[in-house]
Amino acid sequence: MIILSKLADYGVIVATHLAADPDRLATAAAIATETRLPQATVAKLLKALAHAGLVTATRGAAGGYRLARQAGAISVAEVVAAIDGDIGMTQCSIHVDDCIRTTFCPTRPHWAAINRAVGAALSAVSLDEMLSPFAFAHMPVAAAQISVEPAR
Amino acid sequence: MIILSKLADYGVIVATHLAADPDRLATAAAIATETRLPQATVAKLLKALAHAGLVTATRGAAGGYRLARQAGAISVAEVVAAIDGDIGMTQCSIHVDDCIRTTFCPTRPHWAAINRAVGAALSAVSLDEMLSPFAFAHMPVAAAQISVEPAR
């Protein structure tokens, strides 16, 4: 299974690209060609990022986009959430009501904890770290201990 | 965004249900009614779990399913992987080749680390813990520190 949608993946690429050059005011078209992503899609992503307040947009001729904060202050989790919506493991993590099993399902309360752990993994990484050519070393401790076994 | 597919979510419910009564040989139909999930779907899930070796199936009349291992020795990650396939954050985590950006995309190497952290969060929880009415407390350290901010 793939967790991130293509769009969210692209969103991180675009945001990281902006982070590489924080002072520059880049147009959607320029970013698209530089990242080799489809123009219309990049434009859509930037709108979403702007809506979430992660980038600031300047309209009009000679307009463009720029990171709203320092690259170190924007986490991957925020970028993903800006595009795919808030992160939750299960249906009931987000739509709390529409599950007939809520009353007797024993697993429900535990998802919240798993939820936080996953969110933490994404929140722990900022854009400038994504930019660095070196792998970062401050992932949650459990990260190195267990690897998920493939099933097929 | 919702990370787990409905099917994977159901899979965990079914597996947890089996974990509640490890010695019992339960038919797919019985599990379906007890968990209030559609029969055909539960049957499909149990096949997948059996295929992954998480449950053992006994065919024939008076047959049924049973956990293949102790509930404490089966992680949520395994159940999810059995149904949704192996866990990866991005396209390139799984299909390494088919991305034209591999050569110059700076974010690529970092996803692996995030990947492991997420996998660890799911691997850290076993079925018997999902069963307990109390929230477990041994999530990765970062879990409690950061919460993902909603975007919409």
Next chain:
DNA sequence: CTATTGCGTACCAATCCGGTCCCAATTCAC
């Protein structure tokens, strides 16, 4: 032999997703 139960596969309907396009609003240059 027959009833029960799992096994495998094929199939269908619905939803979701990636992607495109269009037009209004805003700003700059001349």
Next chain:
DNA sequence: GTGAATTGGGACCGGATTGGTACGCAATAG
């Protein structure tokens, strides 16, 4: 003031994925 460039916010569409079902085959108990 006019026109070009650029973002903003929709609508829209085709295709892939997913949830769910159905059917025939194999195995086993009685």
